[in-house]
Amino acid sequence: xxxxxxxxxxxxxxxxxxxxxxxxxxxxxxxxxxxxxxxxxxxxxxxxxxxxxxxxxxxxxxxxxxxxxxxxxxxxxxxxxxxxxxxxxxxxxxxxxxxxxxxxxxxxxxxxxxxxxxxxxxxxxxxxxxxxxxxxxxxxxxxxxxxxxxxxxxxxxxxxxxxxxxxxxxxxxxxxxxxxxxxxxxxxxxxxxxxxxxxxxxxxxxxxxxxxxxxxxxxxxxxxxxxxxxxxxxxxxxxxxxxxxxxxxxxxxxxxxxxxxxxxxx
Numbered sequence: 001x002x003x004x005x006x007x008x009x010x011x012x013x014x015x016x017x018x019x020x021x022x023x024x025x026x027x028x029x030x031x032x033x034x035x036x037x038x039x040x041x042x043x044x045x046x047x048x049x050x051x052x053x054x055x056x057x058x059x060x061x062x063x064x065x066x067x068x069x070x071x072x073x074x075x076x077x078x079x080x081x082x083x084x085x086x087x088x089x090x091x092x093x094x095x096x097x098x099x100x101x102x103x104x105x106x107x108x109x110x111x112x113x114x115x116x117x118x119x120x121x122x123x124x125x126x127x128x129x130x131x132x133x134x135x136x137x138x139x140x141x142x143x144x145x146x147x148x149x150x151x152x153x154x155x156x157x158x159x160x161x162x163x164x165x166x167x168x169x170x171x172x173x174x175x176x177x178x179x180x181x182x183x184x185x186x187x188x189x190x191x192x193x194x195x196x197x198x199x200x201x202x203x204x205x206x207x208x209x210x211x212x213x214x215x216x217x218x219x220x221x222x223x224x225x226x227x228x229x230x231x232x233x234x235x236x237x238x239x240x241x242x243x244x245x246x247x248x249x250x251x252x253x254x255x256x257x258x259x260x261x262x263x264x265x266x
Contacts, residue, residue: 010182013140014112015172015198016105017190018123018130021208021228023100027125027133030100032076034092040080078156082128082149089132097133102228105208108189109137118181122172122198124164143171169197189226193217 019026077085112119119139121130130142145163148155161167176183187204188195193213199205207218208226218225 010185011118011180012115012185012187013118013120013176013179013181014109014187014189015120015122015143015202016109016139016188017168017192017195017198017208018121018125018133020191021189022102022105022109022121022133023097024102025100027097027123027129030092030096031089031126031129034088034096035077038088040077040084040088077147077154080154082152082154085128085154086132089129093132093136098136102209103230104226104228105189106137108206108226109139112187113138117187118179120172120175122163122168124162124168143168143175165194166197168195169201172198172201190214199223 016022109119119134119137120141120143121134121137121139122143123130125144127142127144127146130144132142134140134142143163145161146159148157148159163171172188173183175181176186183201184203186202187206188199188202189206189208190199191207191209191211191214193211196214196217199207204224205218205221206224206226207214208228210218210225215225217223
């Protein structure tokens with residue numbers, strides 16, 4: 001009789017939010033600016049994206065705001081090819097995304113990979129963005145908001161919900177079930193109170209650059225916390241908030257005017 005086979009070790013994963021957890025600012029806004037410069041979206045759409053980024057910098061995430069951005073993004077990129085969109089995201093990785101990454105969060109990703117854990121980027125950002133970022137970081141894959149595709153071209157409709165708040169937690173649980181991941185031994189990282197449900201789904205929740213409400217929850221529950229911002233990062237974030245407050249004060253027309261000048265001179 002052959003000896004009994006050794007029990008298989010459970011599969012463990014680490015799930016990382018992207019915006020303000022892995023990188024400064026909003027990843028989708030970086031890509032939107034690149035699309036504008038290539039004439040793939042109009043200035044009205046980018047002005048809307050800038051306004052949402054300013055609100056994000058000043059006040060953090062809001063479920064209705066995330067939904068509005070997703071709906072506007074769908075309409076703006078409808079008809080573009082998936083291949084072309086992927087190429088644009090690849091092209092902005094080195095000059096625009098990589099410099100915004102928090103080194104300490106990247107180090108934590110590498111730590112998980114060296115342990116043999118799966119690593120997934122989970123974000124409301126378009127799935128193409130999360131997948132490209134995952135590839136460059138050596139991660140297992142990316143989870144993001146999916147747009148419907150027909151014959152290789154994007155449609156003006158979502159393929160599933162915006163991957164935010166409850167829906168992000170659902171996406172993590174669904175992926176874990178599909179891949180046999182033991183969530184009780186897995187990790188999740190986020191800066192946002194809206195990701196509490198995702199953090200609760202795993203055995204090792206970590207609050208990264210936590211907003212006020214998440215920091216309060218993390219303290220009360222004894223969750224690990226990671227300050228991924230260096231002193232330089234904090235100064236940059238403070239400058240961004242100062243600029244955001246100034247622009248909000250002078251109004252939307254100034255935003256559009258300034259953006260047009262910026263893009264025209266780029």
